[in-house]
Amino acid sequence: DAKTTQPPSMDCAEGRAANLPCNHSTISGNEYVYWYRQIHSQGPQYIIHGLKNNETNEMASLIITEDRKSSTLILPHATLRDTAVYYCIVRVAFVNAGKSTFGDGTTLTVKP
Amino acid sequence: DGGITQSPKYLFRKEGQNVTLSCEQNLNHDAMYWYRQDPGQGLRLIYYSQIVNDFQKGDIAEGYSVSREKKESFPLTVTSAQKNPTAFYLCASSNTGGSGHQHFGDGTRLSIL
Numbered sequence: 583d584a585k586t587t588q589p590p591s592m593d594c595a596e597g598r599a600a601n602l603p604c605n606h607s608t609i610s611g612n613e614y615v616y617w618y619r620q621i622h623s624q625g626p627q628y629i630i631h632g633l634k635n636n637e638t639n640e641m642a643s644l645i646i647t648e649d650r651k652s653s654t655l656i657l658p659h660a661t662l663r664d665t666a667v668y669y670c671i672v673r674v675a676f677v678n679a680g681k682s683t684f685g686d687g688t689t690l691t692v693k694p
Numbered sequence: 695d696g697g698i699t700q701s702p703k704y705l706f707r708k709e710g711q712n713v714t715l716s717c718e719q720n721l722n723h724d725a726m727y728w729y730r731q732d733p734g735q736g737l738r739l740i741y742y743s744q745i746v747n748d749f750q751k752g753d754i755a756e757g758y759s760v761s762r763e764k765k766e767s768f769p770l771t772v773t774s775a776q777k778n779p780t781a782f783y784l785c786a787s788s789n790t791g792g793s794g795h796q797h798f799g800d801g802t803r804l805s806i807l
Contacts, residue, residue: 616795625698625784625798626737669736682796684729684737 586670588688594664596694600657604670607651612674615646617655619666620687626669629655660692696721700785700799706807707772707779715770715802717785724789726768727796730754731782740783743768772804780806 587605594600606615614633618626630637630644632653637644643656657664669687698719707713719726725744729737739752743762757776762768768787772779782803786796 618796623782623801623803625786625800626796628793628795628797631793631795683739686734686736 585683586672586685588668588670588685590686591689591691593691593693594657594660596662596692597659600660600664600690600692602655602657602668602670602688602690603652604655605652606670606672609650609672610674613672614674615644615653616671616673616682617642617644618669618671618684619664620669621663621666626684629668660690662692662694664690665692666690698785698787698797698799700783700802702802703800705802705804707804708807710774712771712773713779713804715772715783715785715804717768717770717799719766719768719785719787719797721787721789721797722765723787723797724765725787726762727786727788728752728758728760728768728770729784729786731784731801737784740770779804 614631616631617629620626629641630639632644632646646653667687667689669684671682673682701716727742728740731737738754740758741749741752741760743749746762746765749760749762759771782801784801785799788796
């Protein structure tokens, strides 16, 4: 599975959009981008995933560049409850996750 | 509700003692996983199982053992050979259908007495 690079930390004002970047320059054609988040002392929670088209669900939007070497997770109206560590994972979908690697992620702090 | 249950939430181990962490899922998922998380760090894969009666080592399997006798259960034993077992342990499951994303339990925090 391809490796990802994320900034270690970011701040965002409450009510504003939070844009979390992820670089995955070695991504393969059949690998999807997944995002999870982990609130302190809890298990990670799945947010969204995509292959090459932009995706949106009730939690967030995922923007993937045309060359697929990077992506951005967008939380449109961040709240204090969105403060968490956000992980970007790249792997083949529709098969078991196997050795998918969770790096250190980005710690997002939403401030009042 | 469907989900993953890890127990206990907190566990204490004496030096030289083996302990077993429980993980049960009622999502009918084929695959299950164990991760270790140290403070301020990401998740590291210990073991994973893609089907009953089969499992593979992850990146940090030394000092740990698992079994997969039933689809819904994937217990992890932290043996006395694991010299630094204090950590947060997370269990997950996934299926080959749908998005294939992982569902996580709420973790077990293991400490040495």
